[in-house]
């Protein structure tokens with residue numbers, strides 16, 4: 001049989017087939033030997049357990065279109081990075097996630113939740129990310145305001161909700177699945193637990209697949225051993241300028257004749273985005289120099 005891996009904890013996985021039927025599974029030892037971990041979002045082939053078995057088996061993981069380490073998800077086609085006025089936005093985390101998306105060619109949308117708390121945050125971030133090739137969408141998951149517009153851009157996608165703990169990812173799942181659900185079945189299932197999300201979970205609806213993830217604050221780009229000079233490829237703001245710098249390659253850290261720095265100084269590039277680029281660059285540089293240690 002074929003299905004989606006929708007949950008996994010402690011080596012026990014749940015798969016869902018096309019009709020919405022769920023199956024408890026374990027991964028065959030072969031996967032551990034090959035150091036492959038099934039990920040939520042995986043398309044799998046599996047053998048269901050019989051009535052007397054506690055579980056069935058995952059036989060095969062079909063090729064992934066994308067895979068992330070943190071959050072650990074596969075086959076995401078759209079990354080929804082969620083921020084809110086409260087807790088205060090961690091834009092360095094946003095930028096790290098954006099770099100990860102760019103490196104896998106995955107579209108990203110910046111979701112500004114809790115619009116009701118501070119309507120000024122969305123316009124401010126829209127300005128800051130204007131050149132970053134990311135769609136900005138303001139919503140209130142509690143009241144549902146803006147949810148229709150957001151749902152519009154999720155249609156047909158496998159979406160991963162990522163971002164800090166407490167920004168409202170799980171509340172958004174409830175809100176969006178209610179907007180999209182054809183039957184009451186799905187919303188009842190989700191509303192069950194209203195506490196802190198501890199595991200990645202995938203929710204399927206006729207219009208899209210939505211993944212809820214636990215909040216995390218610690219991700220580093222060095223996990224993928226990115227060569228520092230390649231970081232700038234993930235900054236659309238630099239695209240038209242970076243080949244016109246005097247030095248080649250240019251890291252845009254203050255070299256003479258740097259067009260990127262010039263654009264920051266005359267306000268064409270958001271200084272916050274640029275300063276965080278420098279932070280990530282230093283971090284990657286450090287990791288790169290220690291990569292064989």
Ligand SMILES: Nc1nc2c(ncn2[C@@H]2O[C@H](COP(=O)(O)OP(=O)(O)O)[C@@H](O)[C@H]2O)c(=O)[nH]1
Pocket residue numbers: 113114115116117139140141142143164165166167168169170171172195196197215
């Ligand atoms: N004011 C307001 N609070 C919200 C909104 N969305 C979520 N919250 C609250 O924010 C808190 C954290 O929400 P939760 O969905 O658990 O965040 P998560 O950790 O990202 O999954 C909860 O108390 C929610 O009720 C919103 O749009 N407006």
Ligand SMILES: [Mg+2]
Pocket residue numbers: 169170171195196197212213214215
């Ligand atoms: Mg949650």
Ligand SMILES: [Zn+2]
Pocket residue numbers: 242245250251252253255257258259260261
């Ligand atoms: Zn430069």
